[in-house]
Amino acid sequence: MTDAAQQTSPADPPPAIAIRDLTKRYAGEKGEPGKLALDGVSFDVPQGQIFGLLGPNGAGKSTLINILAGLVNKTSGSAEIWGFDIDHNPRNAKRMIGIVPQEIVFDPFFTPFEVLENQGGFYGIGKRDRRSEELLAAVHLADKRDAYARTLSGGMKRRLLIAKAMVHTPPILVLDEPTAGVDVELRRQLWDLVGELNAEGVTVVLTTHYLEEAEQLCDRIAIINHGKLIANKPTRELVGMAREKIVRVTLDRDIADPPMEEGFLKVEATDPRTLEVTYDRDATSAGQVLARIQARGYAIEDVTTREADLEDVFVSLTSAARP
Ligand SMILES: Nc1ncnc2c1ncn2[C@@H]1O[C@H](COP(=O)(O)OP(=O)(O)OP(=O)(O)O)[C@@H](O)[C@H]1O
Incomplete structure (x- = not known):
């Protein structure tokens, strides 16, 4: 499509994420052609924005996020994260992005503080340079510092996952369906938190089924359907398309x-x-x-x-x- 890679002017900062012709075909069973989950997708995520990736179930959103996270190998095309190519510079590309997965996965016996300390260790961040306390405060969990993760409510666990994704101070935060199955009150809390992080300069990408969520939160929205990009516009313009x-x-x-x-x-x-x-x-x-x-x-x-x-x-x- 023509507006897949939006117009940029020389004054624009480079995009936070640049995706070009990204294609993923999952291997099929013997004799089967396999599933084309992404079909030549190209778009930029501008720096400093909240960018929504919208699409129905099975559209290819998680596949795209997992390619950026280095969890799924693409079939062809390219992706750069904060200027680092995921093929040529995978280590740096990974350090520029924090991913909040769809599923809540924690060792239930660690405290929130330990979860963040362990993650800091995983990234090779020295004890003195870790930001565990600061991050707990940022996600409003300072008072749960020493609680067992298993005793946290669903909303607290999601907030802890966001803190965990920010341990290495990435400039980009990606949230895969952050509010799936979350009640209205909790959804608002998560939106506020995403807004706060963005106000501090973090570029946010979120995938969602919820149109209301994308409309309220996102500066720009890309829609994928059946593995193809079918829209990529500022939210206001996209809404204006409904004539x-x-x-x-x-x-x-x-x-x-x-x-x-x-x-x-x-x-x-x-x-x-x-x-x-x-x-x-x-x-x-x-x-x-x-x-x-x-x-x-x-x-x-x-x-x-x-x-x-x-x-x-x-x-x-x-x-x-x-x-
Ligand atoms: N490991 C896999 N092997 C084969 N096919 C897969 C695999 N993972 C995903 N698919 C298929 O690829 C397509 C895109 O899936 P994907 O999970 O990326 O969609 P999605 O937009 O994230 O959907 P959801 O919102 O349900 O997570 C679907 O048809 C899915 O069945």
């Missing part, structure tokens, strides 16, 4: 025949007296829609309108791209 608006009108009497008028994209009678008119907001307005219905002799008793949101964009993009 359809819906007006629902309740009329004074039963509708004989739903009227199709100029500027209407779709007309549906949801019950004998209620019409839902979908229109292109660039071509007409709610007022004009109502005027056209009134011109047919109906009186309007009630009106509601609905703006298209990211959900609508997502549905229209993914259905258009279906093979």
Whole structure:
């Protein structure tokens, strides 16, 4: 697609992550062709942003994250993390990224402090240079420093995973489905934490199924579907792509025949007296829609309108791209 690698000007800092033509085919069973999980995906993650990678189940999001993490070998293409190529400079590439996995995995007998100290050791960070206390405070777990990890609530465990991913002070934090199966209150807490880290300069990439989450948190959103990139735009622009608006009108009497008028994209009678008119907001307005219905002799008793949101964009993009 044309806007896969967005326009950059010479003044822009280099991207935090640059992905080019990334392809992954998982080996199939004997005689099977295998699964093409990523199909020539290219995009940049700009520095300092919260970048959302959105897509339905099985779209290829985890595959992409796992390639960046060095856990899955790509079939072809390239990826640079903070300027380090994952093939030519894998050690440095890995140090530039902290990954929060989808699954919560801890040794239940370690305390949060020990979890972070062990991770520091894993990265070869000397005891005096470790940031365990600071990180516990940053994820609001200072008072749980010495609790057993198994006694932490689900939300605390997720926050501890974020701290663990930040032990080596990477400039990029990647969260794979950070709020899957998390209640609303906890989701808000995690969003706040992600926002705080970003405000301190960390570039954040998150994968999510939740459109609301992407819309609220992300500066930019890329959508993948069936292994292909189908959109990559600033969130506001992406939402603006949903040009359809819906007006629902309740009329004074039963509708004989739903009227199709100029500027209407779709007309549906949801019950004998209620019409839902979908229109292109660039071509007409709610007022004009109502005027056209009134011109047919109906009186309007009630009106509601609905703006298209990211959900609508997502549905229209993914259905258009279906093979
Ligand atoms: N190890 C594997 N071997 C074979 N096929 C795989 C393997 N891992 C993933 N796949 C397939 O590749 C496709 C992409 O999977 P992936 O896990 O990347 O999707 P996803 O977008 O992360 O989905 P989810 O949101 O469910 O995690 C799916 O069809 C999946 O079944």
